[in-house]
Amino acid sequence: MSTAYQQRFESLLDSLNAAVQPGEQFTLGYSAEHSQFVRFNHAKVRQAGLVSQASVQLRLVREGRQAEQQITLGDDAELDRQRLHDALAQLRQTLPLLAVDPYLNLDYSAWHSHSLLEQPLPELDEVLALVEREAGDLDLVGIYAAGPICRGFASSFGAFGWHQANSFNFDWSLFHANGQAVKANYAGQAWSGETFAARLRQAREQLAHLGRPAVTLKPGSYRAYLAPAAMDEIAGMLCWGGFSAQALATGNSPLQRLYNGDAQLSPLVSFREQVSGSLSPAFSDEGSPRRDLLLIGEGRALERLVSARSAVEFGQQANGADSYESPCALSLAPGNLPCEQILERLGTGLYISNLWYLNYSDLPAARMTGLTRFATFWVENGQIQGPVSTMRFDDSLYNLLGNQLEDLSQEREMILSTSTYGQRSTGSSHLPGALVKGLTLTL
Amino acid sequence: MFDSSTLLRQRFAALRSTAELFSLRHVKQSHQSLSVRRNVAEPPFFSQDEGAMLTVRVNGVEAYAATADLSQAGLQRALEQAEALARRIKASSLLDLSGQAAPSGRHDHVSPNFEQSLPKLADCLDLLAAESASVPRDERFVDWQASLGFSVVEQTYLNSAGAELRHAQRFIYPGLGVTASDGQDSQSRSLGRENFGQQGGFEVVERCGLVGAARRVADEALQLLLAPNTPAGQRDLLLMPDQMMLQIHESIGHPLELDRILGDERNYAGTSFVKASDFGHLQYGSKLLNVTFDPTIHEELASYSFDDDGTPASKQFLIRDGLLVRPLGGALSQLRSGLDGVANSRACGWNRAPIDRMANLNIEPGEQTLAQLIAGIEHGILMRTNRSWSIDDARNKFQFGCEWGQLIENGELKGVVKNPNYRGISADFWRNLSAVGDRSTFQVLGTPNCGKGEPNQVVRVGHASPACVFRQIDVFGGDA
Ligand SMILES: [Zn+2]
Numbered sequence: 001m002s003t004a005y006q007q008r009f010e011s012l013l014d015s016l017n018a019a020v021q022p023g024e025q026f027t028l029g030y031s032a033e034h035s036q037f038v039r040f041n042h043a044k045v046r047q048a049g050l051v052s053q054a055s056v057q058l059r060l061v062r063e064g065r066q067a068e069q070q071i072t073l074g075d076d077a078e079l080d081r082q083r084l085h086d087a088l089a090q091l092r093q094t095l096p097l098l099a100v101d102p103y104l105n106l107d108y109s110a111w112h113s114h115s116l117l118e119q120p121l122p123e124l125d126e127v128l129a130l131v132e133r134e135a136g137d138l139d140l141v142g143i144y145a146a147g148p149i150c151r152g153f154a155s156s157f158g159a160f161g162w163h164q165a166n167s168f169n170f171d172w173s174l175f176h177a178n179g180q181a182v183k184a185n186y187a188g189q190a191w192s193g194e195t196f197a198a199r200l201r202q203a204r205e206q207l208a209h210l211g212r213p214a215v216t217l218k219p220g221s222y223r224a225y226l227a228p229a230a231m232d233e234i235a236g237m238l239c240w241g242g243f244s245a246q247a248l249a250t251g252n253s254p255l256q257r258l259y260n261g262d263a264q265l266s267p268l269v270s271f272r273e274q275v276s277g278s279l280s281p282a283f284s285d286e287g288s289p290r291r292d293l294l295l296i297g298e299g300r301a302l303e304r305l306v307s308a309r310s311a312v313e314f315g316q317q318a319n320g321a322d323s324y325e326s327p328c329a330l331s332l333a334p335g336n337l338p339c340e341q342i343l344e345r346l347g348t349g350l351y352i353s354n355l356w357y358l359n360y361s362d363l364p365a366a367r368m369t370g371l372t373r374f375a376t377f378w379v380e381n382g383q384i385q386g387p388v389s390t391m392r393f394d395d396s397l398y399n400l401l402g403n404q405l406e407d408l409s410q411e412r413e414m415i416l417s418t419s420t421y422g423q424r425s426t427g428s429s430h431l432p433g434a435l436v437k438g439l440t441l442t443l
Numbered sequence: 444m445f446d447s448s449t450l451l452r453q454r455f456a457a458l459r460s461t462a463e464l465f466s467l468r469h470v471k472q473s474h475q476s477l478s479v480r481r482n483v484a485e486p487p488f489f490s491q492d493e494g495a496m497l498t499v500r501v502n503g504v505e506a507y508a509a510t511a512d513l514s515q516a517g518l519q520r521a522l523e524q525a526e527a528l529a530r531r532i533k534a535s536s537l538l539d540l541s542g543q544a545a546p547s548g549r550h551d552h553v554s555p556n557f558e559q560s561l562p563k564l565a566d567c568l569d570l571l572a573a574e575s576a577s578v579p580r581d582e583r584f585v586d587w588q589a590s591l592g593f594s595v596v597e598q599t600y601l602n603s604a605g606a607e608l609r610h611a612q613r614f615i616y617p618g619l620g621v622t623a624s625d626g627q628d629s630q631s632r633s634l635g636r637e638n639f640g641q642q643g644g645f646e647v648v649e650r651c652g653l654v655g656a657a658r659r660v661a662d663e664a665l666q667l668l669l670a671p672n673t674p675a676g677q678r679d680l681l682l683m684p685d686q687m688m689l690q691i692h693e694s695i696g697h698p699l700e701l702d703r704i705l706g707d708e709r710n711y712a713g714t715s716f717v718k719a720s721d722f723g724h725l726q727y728g729s730k731l732l733n734v735t736f737d738p739t740i741h742e743e744l745a746s747y748s749f750d751d752d753g754t755p756a757s758k759q760f761l762i763r764d765g766l767l768v769r770p771l772g773g774a775l776s777q778l779r780s781g782l783d784g785v786a787n788s789r790a791c792g793w794n795r796a797p798i799d800r801m802a803n804l805n806i807e808p809g810e811q812t813l814a815q816l817i818a819g820i821e822h823g824i825l826m827r828t829n830r831s832w833s834i835d836d837a838r839n840k841f842q843f844g845c846e847w848g849q850l851i852e853n854g855e856l857k858g859v860v861k862n863p864n865y866r867g868i869s870a871d872f873w874r875n876l877s878a879v880g881d882r883s884t885f886q887v888l889g890t891p892n893c894g895k896g897e898p899n900q901v902v903r904v905g906h907a908s909p910a911c912v913f914r915q916i917d918v919f920g921g922d923a
Binding site: 075083101 | 484486507511513535536565627631833834835840898921
């Protein structure tokens with residue numbers, strides 16, 4: 001099984017190399033996974049299934065023109081070759097209809113990259129037994145997703161990249177009878193039944209705090225600690241065009257004032273795209289080796305994410321970004337706040353474990369709104385008083401990570417994306433928590 | 444159309460299983476995206492996707508396996524994998540579906556003008572280039588884009604009880620957007636895009652009004668850049684259909700999904716402020732509020748005859764004269780809850796299993812023209828075209844933002860304002876519905892981008908609505 005995906009990709013590549021005509025150039029991306037998905041509700045299996053999928057994305061280039069086609073692959077090598085050749089034929093017919101693309105920018109280097117991680121995944125029976133043993137009496141809801149993920153890339157210039165890893169992601173919540181809930185996650189490439197059981201137990205302990213009467217707050221400004229999972233929602237908003245060269249050049253980035261030099265964040269804030277050591281492939285979707293980049297250094301804008309296309313359009317250097325110019329492994333430098341002092345340093349205010357459904361209320365001002373979700377507590381003099389009913393915030397990043405930022409935590413969490421839109425994500429973020437002097441609640 | 448049917452029927456008939464029920468849902472889709480951005484055509488993108496989901500029921504427990512290997516052996520293997528999984532989870536299963544009836548209908552559903560051919564690729568690109576080129580030269584226009592998306596989906600559902608349900612649908616997504624910036628602030632105006640899509644042929648592009656619109660859209664972006672911020676305070680709020688669709692979607696559609704009410708989505712999409720016991724009792728909105736699940740408006744994005752579990756679809760009132768009467772729940776959720784529902788069990792493709800989704804969720808028109816709606820407002824604001832959406836996990840506390848705002852004073856439309864935002868609570872908001880526009884204000888809209896489910900799925904939803912007025916809503920602008 002282990003090398004079967006790569007062999008299939010290489011065999012398609014061979015047939016494509018044999019089929020291209022003089023003057024034609026191509027890139028070929030590959031994506032595959034074999035996934036086990038098990039949904040839980042009330043600690044029982046609500047829906048379970050297996051999904052086996054693979055696709056290639058062929059870009060054909062000739063005389064400065066380009067077009068792309070993605071096709072789903074089956075299991076029959078001959079049929080898949082035929083599909084690829086059909087795609088090639090359709091692209092060949094399309095190119096003469098197009099104008100020369102002034103932003104075409106190919107990476108001619110013959111780079112090689114190979115990564116294969118095949119740590120064993122647990123048997124489903126073991127996962128189900130652990131859920132039953134540790135949480136069978138609780139209201140657990142969530143999803144277990146596991147299996148191999150592959151990404152490949154090759155070009156007519158001899159570039160070749162392969163990334164394959166077994167991974168799992170168990171994302172769940174425990175609900176108290178009063179409707180309050182705590183969220184937890186266990187994800188990675190090396191499964192340990194003991195670690196999973198420990199995470200389940202830890203979530204069970206946190207559930208106990210939620211039994212106290214809920215506190216209802218009025219709108220206003222509050223001191224707050226945003227745990228790493230809450231910071232991940234804010235970071236996710238910045239990934240939405242924040243660092244993108246195209247968005248920055250076309251008035252569509254929430255960080256345009258930062259990158260213009262008209263605004264800055266706290267000197268505590270340094271964001272990196274930290275691909276090395278992450279679970280993401282070492283090459284981008286458009287087939288360039290990714291690079292680690294310092295995006296924001298001590299509150300000031302530095303590098304941006306530049307795709308090959310943006311490089312030509314906006315006169316910049318491409319730097320291994322994906323075509324959509326969003327970070328895949330965003331990292332925020334740690335601060336000085338020790339974990340055991342968080343409640344004491346917060347004093348009186350909100351301890352926010354998770355945020356939910358963020359969006360911009362004024363994008364150029366980086367002003368965003370969203371809601372508290374899962375274990376959010378009211379704290380007085382360093383003591384947890386009780387869970388807080390859902391509240392909405394509406395505040396600018398230039399406040400939260402600017403003049404209102406008091407400190408970031410010393411310890412960071414590696415958060416592996418739970419996204420499964422279309423396919424299982426390999427994205428991640430590495431973030432500390434943030435202590436802020438004032439967070440504006442509006443509803 | 445339905446080229447694969449004969450082969451699929453043969454292969455399905457040859458499948459061997461000891462399961463009490465099994466089904467095959469085959470989905471074949473192709474997509475084409477064309478776009479011209481800042482007068483340069485982006486590389487065209489095409490996709491072809493085909494695969495099947497095999498679902499089995501063994502001793503009342505269901506499981507699935509999805510594969511793109513459509514050979515006899517590949518389908519048989521997937522069927523056996525699903526069967527083995529169903530046996531494996533038996534002891535842990537939440538549901539016993541032994542009592543659920545299996546569909547056995549036979550029907551074909553085809554989009555309007557499905558077989559009408561679309562203009563050639565070069566002609567489409569010319570059309571987009573012409574729109575792009577008609578954005579005036581002004582250095583404040585920093586970004587503009589005209590786009591066309593075409594999707595064709597053919598689906599066949601077969602089961603061991605004899606059902607054969609086929610869909611052949613084509614979806615058209617025209618779009619136009621212009622961003623104006625002065626270096627500090629940016630304002631965008633759009634047409635179509637995430638707020639519009641319909642089933643049909645090229646007439647959809649004409650109906651959307653894309654051709655010849657770029658100059659006006661650009662002018663509106665510039666007007667917004669020069670406009671004052673939306674003043675904060677309570678105002679009567681006139682929402683046009685391209686914001687009503689989002690308001691319906693987030694604060695009626697999602698909270699009425701029965702799987703959310705049953706708790707399935709509590710770890711991801713969320714729960715609902717609506718309880719199972721509220722149906723038939725809760726006054727959701729004012730007497731003017733009539734909400735329907737309506738799969739019968741042919742061009743609307745999610746019109747179909749049967750859902751992806753094989754339940755026949757028909758128009759149903761979910762809210763009648765403000766009273767909540769029926770949830771958005773498919774056959775499985777109906778069995779679990781004992782409530783009546785609708786045919787809304789839907790999957791985004793062959794690799795995801797059906798769950799309760801919105802489909803076409805509409806507000807029925809009322810009796811006032813747009814002029815009458817405006818004339819009835821003393822101190823208010825008109826808002827058009829959604830650009831920002833946020834709502835809590837119980838679908839109650841919301842904040843939405845639009846591209847375009849225009850103040851209303853003493854029954855007259857006044858100046859344009861930028862960054863129009865408003866917030867409220869679903870449970871109260873619809874009770875403030877004070878006027879509903881007539882059929883002349885009614886538009887059939889929809890979006891391809893509704894996300895939900897674990898594993899995640901994005902599906903097409905349709906929303907048709909008249910313009911509506913809400914009394915005394917909290918309205919506010921941006922930072923500057
Ligand atoms: Zn949605």
